[in-house]
Amino acid sequence: MDNHSTNFATKCVHSGMNENEHHAVIPPIYQTSTFSFESAKHGASLFAGEQSGYIYTRMANPTVQAMEEAVAALEGGYKALGCASGMAAIHTVFASLLKAGDHVICSTAVYGPTVTLLQTIMKKFGVETSFVDTTDAHFVSEAFKPNTTLVFVETPGNPTLAISDLQEISKIAHAKGALVVVDNTFMSPALQKPFDFGVDVVLHSMTKFLNGHSDVVGGIVIAKDKDTYTKMRKTLNQTGGVIDPFNSFLVHRGIKTLQIRIERHCTNAQTIAEFLENHPAVKWVRYPGLKSHPQYEIGLKQHSGSGGMVTFELKGGFEAGETLINNVKLCKLAVSLGGVESLIQHPASMTHFSMGKEARAAGGIGEGLIRLSVGIEAVEDIISDLEHALELVSHVEEKELTPAEV
Ligand SMILES: *Cc1c(COP(=O)(O)O)cnc(C)c1O
Numbered sequence: 001m002d003n004h005s006t007n008f009a010t011k012c013v014h015s016g017m018n019e020n021e022h023h024a025v026i027p028p029i030y031q032t033s034t035f036s037f038e039s040a041k042h043g044a045s046l047f048a049g050e051q052s053g054y055i056y057t058r059m060a061n062p063t064v065q066a067m068e069e070a071v072a073a074l075e076g077g078y079k080a081l082g083c084a085s086g087m088a089a090i091h092t093v094f095a096s097l098l099k100a101g102d103h104v105i106c107s108t109a110v111y112g113p114t115v116t117l118l119q120t121i122m123k124k125f126g127v128e129t130s131f132v133d134t135t136d137a138h139f140v141s142e143a144f145k146p147n148t149t150l151v152f153v154e155t156p157g158n159p160t161l162a163i164s165d166l167q168e169i170s171k172i173a174h175a176k177g178a179l180v181v182v183d184n185t186f187m188s189p190a191l192q193k194p195f196d197f198g199v200d201v202v203l204h205s206m207t208k209f210l211n212g213h214s215d216v217v218g219g220i221v222i223a224k225d226k227d228t229y230t231k232m233r234k235t236l237n238q239t240g241g242v243i244d245p246f247n248s249f250l251v252h253r254g255i256k257t258l259q260i261r262i263e264r265h266c267t268n269a270q271t272i273a274e275f276l277e278n279h280p281a282v283k284w285v286r287y288p289g290l291k292s293h294p295q296y297e298i299g300l301k302q303h304s305g306s307g308g309m310v311t312f313e314l315k316g317g318f319e320a321g322e323t324l325i326n327n328v329k330l331c332k333l334a335v336s337l338g339g340v341e342s343l344i345q346h347p348a349s350m351t352h353f354s355m356g357k358e359a360r361a362a363g364g365i366g367e368g369l370i371r372l373s374v375g376i377e378a379v380e381d382i383i384s385d386l387e388h389a390l391e392l393v394s395h396v397e398e399k400e401l402t403p404a405e406v
Contacts, residue, residue, distance in 0.1 A: 008074070008190060009259040016070030016252060018062055027066040029249045033057050059237055063245040067252040068220070071210065074189040074255070075202050077222035079229045081236050082248055086185065086205025087113055088241035089219030093181055093201055094118075094150075096235040097228070100126030103148045107134040107164060109157025111183065111205075112351070118152075135295050137168035144176050153199075154183040156299075159311050159347060159371045160364065161186075161286045163295035166302055170198030179228075185209070185338070190262040192303040200224055201232075206243075208338030209308070211254040212261050216247045261340065261376055265308030268382065269374040273310050275383050281320065281393045283368065285312040308375075309337060314368030316394035318357075321346040321368045327389035330381055337373035342382050345371045 018027050035054040037043035045051040054060055064082045072080040083089040094117070098104065106118060108131045118129040132143045134153050151173045155164040166182065173180045181201040182194040188209040194202045204210055206218035220243075223229035236242060243251075266289070273287035285292070288299045289306030299306070314320035324346070325333050331344040335351060345351065348367045352360050357367065374382065 011070075011073055012190075012258045013256050015073040015255075016066040016068070018066045018069070020062075027063060027249070027252065029245050030057075030061055030063045031245050032061075057245065058240055058242050061245050061248075063252075064243060064248040067243075067248040067255075070252055070255055071189075071204070071206075071220050072222055074258070075184075075222045076189075076193055076195050077202060077224055078226055080220050080222045081229075081232055082243035083219035083221065083236065084241045084243055085217045086111075086183075086203070086207060086219040087117065089203045089205070089221045090114055090117060090183070091121075092221055092232055092236050092239065092241060093203060094122055094127070095239060096232040097150055097179060097181075097201075098122065098127050101147055102127050102150065103145045104129040104150045104152060105132050105134075105140060105143045105148060105178075106130070106152040107154050107157050107162070108132065109160045109162040110152070110154040111158045111185075114152070114154070114183070133162075134164040134169060135162045135298075137165055137172060140169050141172045144172075144178075148176065148178050151178055151180045152183070153180065154186070155192075155302075156186045156288055156307065156309065158186070159369070161288060161293070161309060161311050163288060163293070163299045163302075165295075165298045166194055166197035166199055170200075174198065186309055187303050187307055188258060188262060188338075190258050191266075191305040191307060195222075195224055197302060201228060206251050207336065209262065209265075210258065210338075211251045212258065212339060213250075213254055214336065214339035214341065216250045216254075218243045218247050218251055262305065262308070264376040265374055266305040268376065268379045269308045269310050270306060271379045272372070272374055272382060272386070275386070276310065276312050279390055281314055281316065281390050281395045283313040283315045283397075285310065287311075308373060310372045310374060312370050312372070313366045314370065314393060315397050316368060318348050318367035320393045321370060322349050323393045324370060324386075324389050325349070327392050328385050329388075330377065330385040331372070337371075339373070340376045342375035342377060342385075343373040345373075347371065 046053045068080040130143045153164050170180045179200040182199045185205045202222045270289045276282045277285045287310045331342040334343045347365050
């Protein structure tokens with residue numbers, strides 16, 4: 001099935017349907033930690049890898065494997081590794097492909113904990129990282145050192161939705177003998193397939209669009225070739241950050257509707273981005289589907305739709321942000337993204353509150369910055385929710401504070 005169908009929507013529904021003894025249409029949940037052997041000889045041959053079969057769920061489980069096959073098919077990779085979370089997936093990649101003395105180039109606009117992982121744990125083990133604006137491939141080229149072995153790109157990046165040219169970056173990295181790893185969480189394989197642009201490893205937080213229903217934390221790494229896969233599978237077996245059978249089942253179930261969910265996320269987000277761009281309380285809007293996006297042209301080359309994430313800055317600063325999020329009713333005030341429901345986040349009063357105003361400004365996080373994960377509700381309901389809350393928001397530009405006031 002998987003190899004014969006080239007249509008993505010069909011792959012979403014049918015990929016990773018492993019055989020089972022009762023011909024169940026949906027792969028059963030093998031909620032077991034371990035599998036019995038027929039004899040000492042059978043056990044020995046499984047451990048020696050002479051015969052295929054299951055031993056222990058940390059090593060492999062049929063329900064997990066069915067989901068892994070589905071995601072590998074959607075990304076067009078060799079095989080995938082189901083992980084306990086997106087961060088477990090990122091850690092599996094770093095722990096497998098990096099060693100003490102290596103240097104990493106990482107996009108500046110990435111998921112926050114990715115930065116922390118590189119700056120704390122990976123640093124402790126002797127890996128050095130340069131954070132680079134990867135939207136300009138020249139900056140990537142200039143950041144290379146003799147010991148650079150890995151380039152980590154998130155595109156569109158969090159929270160600014162900055163877009164990086166995967167083909168250009170892959171060309172530069174491969175010429176210098178480095179691997180390219182892409183966090184494809186924001187687009188999902190329905191809209192962007194990094195392997196088509198030469199990327200070596202793709203990963204996702206499946207917590208987001210792949211599962212799509214905000215009821216699972218999970219991650220996945222997809223390898224392009226057998227060697228990289230084998231290396232990473234060994235790490236995952238040893239470090240143990242695997243996804244469990246039930247969460248795998250839920251993600252696999254979510255994937256069946258990925259294509260139709262994404263279509264609605266895209267059309268809703270485009271309509272909302274255009275609405276916001278014309279609203280007097282809004283200073284600017286970032287959405288890959290708007291011509292005003294600084295990397296709009298790069299986006300056209302590498303993704304087939306613009307996704308469900310919209311970021312915008314309110315003219316009224318911090319207070320305007322607070323007013324907006326306190327007055328929306330349909331949009332839920334929450335972090336995370338990619339679910340069927342719309343979620344809204346104000347970094348200055350939520351995720352980035354504790355870092356303080358000056359540090360936020362230095363990191364490019366505006367006081368009136370809002371991140372919206374557009375759900376699949378009727379778009380007019382989301383717009384009327386935002387419209388009502390925006391009426392209460394000041395349309396006045398936030399006054400620049402003098403140094404004494406700061
Ligand atoms: C959420 C997220 C992660 C981390 O995933 P978890 O499942 O929360 O561990 C990594 N990258 C991106 C882009 C994300 O949005």
